[in-house]
Amino acid sequence: MGVNQVTPQSGQSQAENASALSATAEKPSGLKPKRSKLKSAGAATSPLLGTAMFAPAVTYIVLLIGFPFVMALFYAFSDARIGSNELHFVGFENFRSILQSPSFRKALENSIIFTVVAQIVVLVSANILSIALEKPFRGRGAVRFLILLPWVAPVSLGTIGWKWILDSIYSVITWVLIWLGFVSKFSPPMWLGEEKLAMASVILVHCWRLIPFSTVILLAGRTAIPKEIPEAASIDGAGFWRTLFQINLPMMIPILGVATLFGTIFTFTDLAVVNILTNGGPYDSTQTLPNYAFNQGIQGSDLAAGAAISAFLVPVLVVIAYLMLRVAHRAEVA
Amino acid sequence: MAVVETRNLTKVFKQGELGAVNEVSLESREGEFLVFLGPSGSGKTTLLRMIAGLESPTAGEILIGGKVVNELTPRERRIAMVFQSYALYPHLTVYNNICFPLKAQNVPKKLHKEKVEWAASLLGIGHLLQRKPRELSGGERQRVALARAIVREPSVFLLDEPLSNLDAKLRLSAREELERFHRRVGTTTIYVTHDQVEAMAMGDRIVVLNKGVVRQFASPKEVYDDPADTFVATFLGSPPMNLVENGEVIVGFRPEHFRLASTIQEQKVTFKFRVENVEYLGAEFILSGILLGGKLDGKKVVARLLLGQEFQIGETYEFAVPERHLKFFDRTTEKKTEARALAWA
Numbered sequence: 001m002g003v004n005q006v007t008p009q010s011g012q013s014q015a016e017n018a019s020a021l022s023a024t025a026e027k028p029s030g031l032k033p034k035r036s037k038l039k040s041a042g043a044a045t046s047p048l049l050g051t052a053m054f055a056p057a058v059t060y061i062v063l064l065i066g067f068p069f070v071m072a073l074f075y076a077f078s079d080a081r082i083g084s085n086e087l088h089f090v091g092f093e094n095f096r097s098i099l100q101s102p103s104f105r106k107a108l109e110n111s112i113i114f115t116v117v118a119q120i121v122v123l124v125s126a127n128i129l130s131i132a133l134e135k136p137f138r139g140r141g142a143v144r145f146l147i148l149l150p151w152v153a154p155v156s157l158g159t160i161g162w163k164w165i166l167d168s169i170y171s172v173i174t175w176v177l178i179w180l181g182f183v184s185k186f187s188p189p190m191w192l193g194e195e196k197l198a199m200a201s202v203i204l205v206h207c208w209r210l211i212p213f214s215t216v217i218l219l220a221g222r223t224a225i226p227k228e229i230p231e232a233a234s235i236d237g238a239g240f241w242r243t244l245f246q247i248n249l250p251m252m253i254p255i256l257g258v259a260t261l262f263g264t265i266f267t268f269t270d271l272a273v274v275n276i277l278t279n280g281g282p283y284d285s286t287q288t289l290p291n292y293a294f295n296q297g298i299q300g301s302d303l304a305a306g307a308a309i310s311a312f313l314v315p316v317l318v319v320i321a322y323l324m325l326r327v328a329h330r331a332e333v334a
Numbered sequence: 335m336a337v338v339e340t341r342n343l344t345k346v347f348k349q350g351e352l353g354a355v356n357e358v359s360l361e362s363r364e365g366e367f368l369v370f371l372g373p374s375g376s377g378k379t380t381l382l383r384m385i386a387g388l389e390s391p392t393a394g395e396i397l398i399g400g401k402v403v404n405e406l407t408p409r410e411r412r413i414a415m416v417f418q419s420y421a422l423y424p425h426l427t428v429y430n431n432i433c434f435p436l437k438a439q440n441v442p443k444k445l446h447k448e449k450v451e452w453a454a455s456l457l458g459i460g461h462l463l464q465r466k467p468r469e470l471s472g473g474e475r476q477r478v479a480l481a482r483a484i485v486r487e488p489s490v491f492l493l494d495e496p497l498s499n500l501d502a503k504l505r506l507s508a509r510e511e512l513e514r515f516h517r518r519v520g521t522t523t524i525y526v527t528h529d530q531v532e533a534m535a536m537g538d539r540i541v542v543l544n545k546g547v548v549r550q551f552a553s554p555k556e557v558y559d560d561p562a563d564t565f566v567a568t569f570l571g572s573p574p575m576n577l578v579e580n581g582e583v584i585v586g587f588r589p590e591h592f593r594l595a596s597t598i599q600e601q602k603v604t605f606k607f608r609v610e611n612v613e614y615l616g617a618e619f620i621l622s623g624i625l626l627g628g629k630l631d632g633k634k635v636v637a638r639l640l641l642g643q644e645f646q647i648g649e650t651y652e653f654a655v656p657e658r659h660l661k662f663f664d665r666t667t668e669k670k671t672e673a674r675a676l677a678w679a
Binding site for chain 1 (some may be wrong): 380385387388407408409413414415417418419421423424427434435437438439482
């Protein structure tokens with residue numbers, strides 16, 4: 001730091017001397033002291049300036065993420081209820097009671113099923129789309145834009161749209177199926193009213209929402225592969241499938257890891273789709289952890305139970321994130 | 335092994351624009367080392383990629399082993415190619431890289447190990463088989479790429495500037511190795527380069543390309559000693575051939591033929607040459623300067639001389655070119671034309 005404080009002055013006088021001597025030397029040496037001056041100013045005030053610049057981010061994280069997170073954990077071990085003035089520490093009582101609840105177990109199971117199935121469908125579809133969209137063709141820009149749209153639309157609005165599409169009376173899907181003669185007009189499928197169909201509907205909407213995102217990520221990953229490599233594979237005699245599964249996809253593992261990580265977290269923690277579409281019904285058949293936590297904690301006034309349910313998301317997400325990052329890292333190193 | 339032939343091969347990338355490759359007709363010989371030489375943008379790589387089947391021609395035919403292969407996939411052409419970047423599969427070990435073509439072409443599994451080891455030992459990389467490409471040096475990667483190419487015993491080798499990613503020292507040894515390798519396997523090889531030294535050193539014959547057109551197709555000696563036009567004359571040789579206009583023709587002479595008049599005993603053309611710069615290159619001098627007097631007053635020329643003579647910058651010397659080393663080109667077409675007597679004074 002001492003050096004930094006000294007150099008600007010000596011540098012400046014040198015620059016003055018140099019500019020007096022030759023006109024050509026003026027520019028580069030004129031720039032130099034300015035730069036070191038700035039550096040020393042930054043160094044002198046850095047603790048304060050650094051803190052000031054860092055503070056908004058820290059405040060944001062502490063107030064809006066850290067504090068609610070700690071509160072949730074705290075509530076999970078208490079008997080907090082909306083409208084109650086009393087608060088007692090109850091240990092693992094909440095966890096014990098929700099683990100015994102069939103609704104919770106169903107919600108946990110569904111959360112995992114929805115996430116896994118949706119991820120498989122999303123990754124396969126996104127792969128197909130990214131291959132289709134890689135090479136230029138007429139109208140590729142328009143197609144890319146249309147595919148990206150579901151991601152741009154607010155989840156709640158999109159889901160409300162789907163609620164109409166899957167409505168028991170006004171479903172356009174049902175109309176089309178009746179018109180094609182696949183289903184009877186008198187016993188149309190109840191998309192959101194039958195257990196299996198409701199599950200499929202929820203997964204469908206999750207896929208609809210995540211495919212654009214994954215497609216964009218995979219497209220980026222695919223474009224990053226040097227074009228000589230698939231070319232070399234084709235000269236080596238590999239066909240489409242071999243090139244895809246033995247060359248392109250293995251080279252895309254890090255980016256597939258990122259797409260899966262984000263997709264998993266988005267699906268696993270999503271409240272809007274289930275809440276708007278089925279609210280967990282019929283008979284908890286589409287219940288998920290976030291929706292169950294919301295129902296119990298906010299709508300059912302049992303804050304403690306809601307917090308305990310939410311707490312179950314944490315270890316699952318931590319494990320998923322850890323695994324995915326490790327896969328991505330290993331693929332990078334290998 | 336096979337002969338590669340192209341007939342009026344043309345590639346136009348954008349309709350209405352000049353083709354990257356225009357009406358190229360060539361025929362290799364059995365087991366020949368053929369070099370495509372040209373500056374960047376000359377169409378040499380496009381030509382190679384069409385032969386490989388990575389690019390489809392706009393017009394014309396490609397024949398490998400006497401069979402038209404235009405409609406065949408790269409796989410069916412039984413060719414092997416080494417890319418400029420080597421294009422090794424980064425996620426596979428050296429063993430699996432070399433083995434990949436065998437798997438892809440359904441070679442029986444029990445032969446894999448033997449063939450990979452044969453290819454690896456041919457290129458001296460047997461000890462690297464368990465490494466990943468990123469753990470290899472540039473020279474080692476190049477050898478892996480060659481091993482991957484040779485392993486399935488292709489009928490034609492295509493090499494796209496395989497030495498350009500190596501440093502100068504390694505390039506020389508890799509070049510020798512490649513020559514020895516070609517002599518040993520004897521497969522017809524097409525080698526693309528922009529480096530005239532590589533082309534001269536390695537090629538049995540050289541195809542000189544410029545702007546998608548074949549300018550000359552001949553042996554290295556012929557291309558150097560008897561260039562077909564001024565492009566070939568100036569593209570090969572370092573420093574390039576001196577070209578001076580004289581009446582209806584352009585006269586060319588190589589820098590090494592431009593010497594002190596007193597050292598030339600045969601029929602010669604003599605010039606006054608003022609030395610303006612001397613470059614000392616260890617084994618030789620490069621003198622650049624201008625001609626004085628006569629029709630060519632003020633023309634810039636370069637001479638290349640062996641050591642043992644002293645030259646001063648600014649001094650004028652009596653220089654000359656033996657008449658048999660003068661090349662004549664038509665002034666309008668820039669093509670080679672017959673020798674003629676000219677007035678120089």
